[in-house]
Amino acid sequence: MKSIQNIGLLLFIAALLIFIGMLGLGGNKLTQDLLPGKTEAHKTAISDAASQTGILDQEMGSIDFISKLKSTIAIAQSNQLTATIPEGVGEWDVKIGYWEVDGYVQSTVKSTANGPVHDNPWLFFLMTFGLAILGGLMFILPKFKENPGLKHNGIYHDPLTRGLKFNIRTGILLCTIVAVLVYGFLRLGNAFWPIVTLFIAGAITYFVFIREKSKDNNPQRSASPISTAWLGVISGFVLISFYILLYWKSEYITNWVEMVNPLSNILSGGDASQWFLYSLMYTIILLVMGVRMLSKYQHNRYEQIRTLSVMFFQTTFAFMIPQILSKLNQPSVDLKNMWPLDYSFFFDYRIDDLIKEGNIGLFMLGWGIALFLIGVPLFTYFYGKRWYCSWVCGCGGLAETMGDPFRQLSDKSMRAWKYERYIINGVLVAAVVMTIGVLYTYFTGSYKLGFINTSDLKSWYGFFIGAGFSGIVGTGFYPLMGNRVWCRFGCPLAAYLGLVQKFKSRFRITTNGGQCISCGNCSTYCEMGIDVRSYAQKGQDIVRSSCVGCGICSAVCPRGVLRLENADGDISERAGLLRTIHITEDEVKILNQ
Amino acid sequence: MLTLQVRDFKLTYFLLMDHVVIIGNGISGVTTARWVRKLSDKKITIISSESEHFFSRTALMYIYMGHMRYEDTKPYEDWFWKKNRIDLVNDHVNAIDYGNKKLTLKGGTEMSYDRLVLALGSKSNMFGWPGQDLKGVSGLYNLQDLENMEAYSNGLKRAVICGGGLIGIEMAEMFHSRNIPVTMLVREESYWNNVLPPEESAMISDHIVKNHIDLRLGVNLAEIKDDGTGRAKSVIVKETGEEIECGYVGLTAGVSPNVGWLKESGIEIGRGIKVNENLKTNMTDVYAIGDCAELLNPNEGRRGVEAIWYTGRMMGETAAYNICDKPVSYDPGLWFNSAKFIDIEYQVYGNVPAQMPENMATLFWKHSDNEKSIRINYDMNSNDVLGFNLFGIRYRHEVCEKWILEKTNVETVLQNLGLANFDPEFYKEYEQDIIDIYNKQTGNNLKLKTRRGLSKVLSFLSK
C-alpha cells in the first residue's frame, strides 16, 4: 500500500515538473500573414516596425520572441505619435491603443507558436494532466482501506502543513501586497486608486492596532513557532507564480493553453483560452482532492455529502454547462456564480451580451439578480451561509478540497478577527460602489460619478480584488495562512451572506452541555479562524457571520460537543447565555440571603 | 490635583483589596480566577510552576500526535490575563504558613494572601516498581512527561504501557500515531471493565486490537530492566515472567492528589485535601479544589475525589462564589463524562455501573460494525430512566440530564429518543433499533415519535 502511494507521489511530481518544464519548449516564428492588427493601418504600422526590429521570419524561443514582439509594437506606437488621422476615420483605427497591446501580443504568440506541444497536444496533456491524476489517485485511493476516523496525525510535523513563524509569514504577506500594489500602479498607469488602497489599509491598521487596542496583543495562536514549513513556502510560491502568469502574463503560458486546445474544441467547439485551461485544472484538482476528502471523512456523512455537492457544482455548473452553452451558441454563464463574487456581472459588455440573446439571455440576467436578491436571504435564513460557501461555491469548493491540508493555519487571534471584520466588509462596500459606478455609466454614458472615474475604479477593482486578492493572496497563501484567506478576508459575497447569517438566520452551532474539555481541536481546525473553543467551553451557541458551516469543528471534537443546527428557537438568548457548568449564575442558590 | 486624588484613592483601594492567591493554573484554579474577576474587583494572583500560561491538560496527547501545537492548547490568548488583571507567577510554592497567611516560593521570596486556593492537581501513581525511576520511564500527566516521551521517541522500537484506563489508552494512541509498536499491560481481564459494562469493555478491547496495539489482559508489571546506562530496556511481566524489549515504559496506573508536600503542614489530608461543601479546608481562608480536593461529604453515589476536568471546573466556579462571600454549596449535579478510545467516542450520563445492581434493568444495542453502541439503564420497578452510555454516537447532555433528573419513564424516553441524538446531520439514526430491542424484551409495541432536531429539543427543554 505504501509503495503504491509512493509511486503515485513520484508520478505526480513528474507530471508537475513536465508541466513547468514544457513552458520552455518550442518557439515562435512571425510571418507577414500572421501580423496582428484589427485594421490595415495597425497592420502596416506593426509591419513597418517589424522590419526595423527584424522579427519577421525568424525562428526564436518564446521568451525572446515575446520581448521582441512587445518592443516591435512599442516602436509601432511611437512611430504613430505624429501620424495624421484622415478625415472620417477614427483615431484608434489608425493608432494602436495601449489597451490593445496585450491582446495583440497574446494572439500573435498563440498563432505563431510551433514546436512539440503544438504538434502533440494530447501527448502533453496525458503526460501532465493524465499523469497527475493517475499519481494523485494512486496516492489517495489506498486511504480508503484505513480505519475510518480522524486523520490528523503529524500535521504539525510535516514541512508542508506546519506553517510559518508569525513574523516571517507577515513579512511574506506584506511583500506580496506591496508588490501587487506597485505592479497595479505600473500596469494600469493610475496612481489614484493604489494610493486610496494604501490609505484604506493604513486606516484599517490604525483602527485595529490603536482604536481596538490590539497593538500589544501579539497573536500566539496564529502560526508555527518554528518556521520550517519549507515545502509550504515552495507550494505557495508555485501557486502565486501560477496566478501571476494566468492573470497578467498569459502570453508566457501559451504551451499550456495549446495543450488543452483539442479538448476545448471537443467540448465547446472553440479554441482554448487561458480561462479554459484554468477552469479545467480547477475542476480536476477539485475532483481529485475531493476524492481525498471522501477518503479522509469516511466516517462522516455530512462531510461526504457536502464534498460530493461541491464536486458536482464545479463539474456541471462551473465547467460543463458553460462549455455546452457556448457550443450551442448561447451565452456561457456559470449559473451558480453570483454578484458580488462575480463582480463583472453588471459590466456593460456582459449585460449587452445577455440582452442580445433575447429570452434566454434575459432569463439568465433575471436568474443572476434573483439569486442574490432572493436566494441569499431565503436560503441563508433557513440553513446559514453554508448552503453556498461549503456546498455550492467554486472558491469554497477548492478551499475545502485542495485547501483541506492547510485549514489549521488560519489565524485564530482576536487581532486577526478585527482585521477580518474591517477588510471583508470594506470589500463589500467597494464592490457595491464599483457596481453602482458601472451601472451609472451604463445608463448615463458618463464616466464621472462625483470625483470617481468609474472606468478606473472598475479596472482597479478587477485588478486588485478580482485578481490580486482572490487569486494571488487568496489561493497562493493557502499553505501559509490557511485555505480560506479569500473567503474569510476578501469575498464580498461572503460578507453579504455573513450579515444575513449573523442577523437573521436559524443556523448556529450548539454545544453539548458541559462536555467541552477545552482541548482546542475545534479552534485549530476551523478554517475561518473562529475560536470555537472560546464559545464551547462556556456552553454558548456559536453564531458568527464568518462560519461557513464546513462542520469540521464538529467532526474533530473528541468529546462530541458541537453540532451544526437550524432552528427557530431564540438564538440570541442561547448564544449569549453562559452555560459553563451546571451552576450557571441564574441557578446558583445563594445561601444566607 | 484632581487626578492625583483619584490615583491616591485607587492606590489605597488597591492596598485594602483582598488578595486572592491561587496555587495551580489548571482548569480549577483558572476557573476560580475568572469567576472571582467576574464577581469582584479583588487582586488575583495565580502561581504555577509547570507552565507560564494555562493550557489544556486533556490535549497533551494531541501535541505529541502533531494535531496541535502547545500554543493551540492554551484556551486563552496570552494578553487575556493582563486584560483581566490576573497576575501570573511562574514559580513553585515550597511552603505555606497558614497562621501568617504567607507563602514561600522556590526562590525564597514570600507572598502574603488573604484567601488561598489550592488547585494543585494530581500526579501519576507510582507503586514502587523496580526501575520506575529509570530514564525512558514516565507517566502522562504534565508537560515534562510529554517532553520525556518526545525525547525518547526517535528510533523507538517499542513502547510498553502499564495500566489500562483513560490515560493508558491515550498514551498507546500517541505512540501508535507515530507508528511505534505498543504493548499494553492491563491488570483487568478486559479493558477498563471496572468502569465499563462487559459488552462495552469487550468492544473497546476489540478496537484496541484492531489498531494493532498488542493488548495483554490480566497481567501486571513486575519490574523494569536497566540497559546499563540508566535507561529502560525491557519490562518483565509478573504473571508469565516474559521479558518484553522496549525503549520506553509508560506508567498509567491512575493518578492521585498532588498533596504529598503538604502532609506535615497541618492541613487536613485524607486521599486529598479535605474540604467541606463550600470547598473550605480546615485552615481559615484556605480552599481546595479540583483533582487535589477530597470532599468530606460527597453526594450520594459520588466519590470524594473525582479527578476529572468537569468537576474541577465546577469546583472552581463554586469556590469563586464562596471567596466572594456568596456562600454556595458544591453540587456537581448529575454524573457525566466523556472520552475517546482511539476512534470511538464515549459519553456517559447518569448511572451506568460496570456490574448491574439487582433492581436495574438495561437495554443494550450494538451496531454490527462493533464500533457503536447505546445502553439505557432504568429502574426495574418504577421504570424510571437512570443512565445512558454511548459509544460512537453522540447524545445531548441537557436532554439526558433532564430525563434522568425528572425520573422519566423509560417508555417516554424511548419514544422521544430522537431528542437526545446529537450526531451530525445526515448521520443514520439508530433510535428505532433500540426501541425494537425493548419491544422484544417486553412484548410492547413502541414506536419512535420524535426524531433528531433542535427545534423540538428547545421546546422540550423549556417545558
Ligand SMILES: Cc1cc2nc3c(=O)[nH]c(=O)nc-3n(C[C@H](O)[C@H](O)[C@H](O)COP(=O)(O)OP(=O)(O)OC[C@H]3O[C@@H](n4cnc5c(N)ncnc54)[C@H](O)[C@@H]3O)c2cc1C
Ligand atoms: C492525559 C490526560 C488526559 C485527560 N483527559 C481527561 C478527559 O478527557 N476528561 C476529563 O474529564 N479529564 C481528563 N483528564 C483529567 C483532567 O485533566 C484533570 O482532572 C484536570 O486537569 C485537573 O485540573 P486541576 O486544575 O485540578 O489540576 P492541574 O491541571 O493538574 O493543575 C495543577 C497545577 O498546579 C501546579 N502546582 C502544583 N503544586 C504546585 C506548587 N507547589 N507550586 C506551584 N505550582 C504547583 C501543577 O504544576 C499544575 O500545573 C485528563 C488528564 C490527563 C493527564
Ligand code: SF4
Ligand atoms: S465554526 Fe466550525 S463549521 Fe464554522 S467554519 Fe469553523 S470549523 Fe467550519
Ligand code: SF4
Ligand atoms: S474540540 Fe470539542 S472538547 Fe475540544 S475545545 Fe472544541 S468543543 Fe471543546
